[in-house]
Amino acid sequence: MSTASALDERMHDGIRRIGTADVVVGIPSFRNAATIGHVARAVASGLLGGFPHLKAVIVSSDGGSDDGTTQVVLDTVRDVPVIAGSYRGLPGKGSALRAIFECTSGLGARAGAVVDSDLRSITPQWVQRLLGPVLDGTVDYVTPLYARHKHDGTITNTIAYPLTRALYGVRVRQPIGGEFGFSGELARRFVESGDWSGHIARFGIDIHMTTTALVSGARIAQAFLGAKIHDPKDPGSDLAPMFTQVVATLFDLAGRNAARWRDVTRSRGAPVVGDVEPVEPEVVNASTGTLRAKHAAGSDEHGAVWDEVLGRAPDALDAREWARIVYAFLAAAVRDPARRDRLVQALVPLYFGRVARFIDDAADLSTTESERLVEDQAAAFEEEKGSLRERLA
Numbered sequence: 001m002s003t004a005s006a007l008d009e010r011m012h013d014g015i016r017r018i019g020t021a022d023v024v025v026g027i028p029s030f031r032n033a034a035t036i037g038h039v040a041r042a043v044a045s046g047l048l049g050g051f052p053h054l055k056a057v058i059v060s061s062d063g064g065s066d067d068g069t070t071q072v073v074l075d076t077v078r079d080v081p082v083i084a085g086s087y088r089g090l091p092g093k094g095s096a097l098r099a100i101f102e103c104t105s106g107l108g109a110r111a112g113a114v115v116d117s118d119l120r121s122i123t124p125q126w127v128q129r130l131l132g133p134v135l136d137g138t139v140d141y142v143t144p145l146y147a148r149h150k151h152d153g154t155i156t157n158t159i160a161y162p163l164t165r166a167l168y169g170v171r172v173r174q175p176i177g178g179e180f181g182f183s184g185e186l187a188r189r190f191v192e193s194g195d196w197s198g199h200i201a202r203f204g205i206d207i208h209m210t211t212t213a214l215v216s217g218a219r220i221a222q223a224f225l226g227a228k229i230h231d232p233k234d235p236g237s238d239l240a241p242m243f244t245q246v247v248a249t250l251f252d253l254a255g256r257n258a259a260r261w262r263d264v265t266r267s268r269g270a271p272v273v274g275d276v277e278p279v280e281p282e283v284v285n286a287s288t289g290t291l292r293a294k295h296a297a298g299s300d301e302h303g304a305v306w307d308e309v310l311g312r313a314p315d316a317l318d319a320r321e322w323a324r325i326v327y328a329f330l331a332a333a334v335r336d337p338a339r340r341d342r343l344v345q346a347l348v349p350l351y352f353g354r355v356a357r358f359i360d361d362a363a364d365l366s367t368t369e370s371e372r373l374v375e376d377q378a379a380a381f382e383e384e385k386g387s388l389r390e391r392l393a
């Protein structure tokens with residue numbers, strides 16, 4: 001089910017009632033009544049404190065929660081206009097963001113930002129750092145930069161960051177972080193370039209945004225936001241669907257933008273907004289036992305695909321082997337897009353195995369020290385990129 005617009009009647013009415021805006025901040029939600037009040041309060045005070053002369057609008061884009069999520073936003077925000085509704089289309093974060101982008105365009109806003117509704121560490125400054133560089137015209141797209149515990153953000157660390165960096169040549173450390181700032185022009189592009197009947201309606205949305213910004217030649221900066229504390233997920237338990245949605249979208253976009261990455265051999269940094277201060281993130285527990293069991297179980301289900309794509313059984317799953325595995329799967333998916341999802345599903349247990357190896361390697365390291373391992377892995381993706389070119393030659 002893909003609709004022509006993700007706006008519901010209340011959102012259409014809101015756009016008509018409010019008319020125009022300079023900035024829009026959107027909050028996607030689904031059953032977040034317990035946490036969204038804090039987020040909405042931080043957003044409102046960030047807008048009032050940081051941009052008092054601009055006309056700002058907050059968009060609450062909900063997935064039909066039955067816990068009063070939307071009402072919490074309406075009750076919390078008193079001094080900034082709010083558009084609140086239930087987006088149309090496939091249920092998922094991406095559809096929620098699509099409605100926010102449509103509101104941004106519909107109101108003619110110069111800049112927009114989105115922040116997740118399960119954030120506990122958000123402050124008013126977050127909104128200012130995400131929007132400020134776009135509003136002053138120096139940047140088109142802002143990604144977040146935060147201290148995350150070494151066991152948090154495993155999809156980011158093992159694939160979204162290193163592969164995006166190696167392909168497009170920009171070191172965007174949190175390409176799927178959840179919090180973003182963007183120009184009005186990019187908001188239009190995110191909507192127009194997306195297939196809203198697929199993964200980007202769900203958790204593929206973040207990588208769709210970042211990749212679209214990269215291939216559009218957008219000027220990108222990273223906003224330092226301190227620690228990201230949200231409702232975390234155990235990397236062994238419920239990350240498989242999210243991995244599939246993110247990585248299938250990454251592979252799809254890589255296939256369609258080969259001309260953009262084929263000749264890229266190095267990477268450059270993206271400027272950082274705000275001073276990077278040391279912060280100690282909340283501990284995220286992870287069980288390597290569960291991860292290893294899922295990895296082992298995967299060989300029964302996906303062994304035939306592993307043999308076909310890799311030609312041999314994966315071994316130690318160190319950084320370099322992992323990079324080569326990812327490129328082998330990416331090449332196979334680019335050659336045969338109809339099998340993309342099937343291939344990405346077969347990659348999931350190998351990702352679990354890679355995460356288990358990373359957790360062991362980082363066992364005696366602090367979160368700051370383990371960052372070194374993430375950087376080494378990203379360097380391995382750059383060094384092994386030739387194997388992708390060869391496979392697709």
Ligand SMILES: Nc1nc2c(ncn2[C@@H]2O[C@H](COP(=O)(O)OP(=O)(O)OP(=O)(O)O)[C@@H](O)[C@H]2O)c(=O)[nH]1
Binds near residue numbers: 153
């Ligand atoms: N409208 C809507 N929003 C959703 C849906 N699923 C997630 N969201 C929102 O998307 C944001 C991110 O979702 P989370 O579940 O926190 O995912 P995440 O933080 O990216 O992932 P982890 O790092 O694995 O915790 C939150 O604001 C959610 O409320 C959905 O089905 N519909």
Ligand SMILES: [Mg+2]
Binds near residue numbers: 116118230231232
């Ligand atoms: Mg979250």
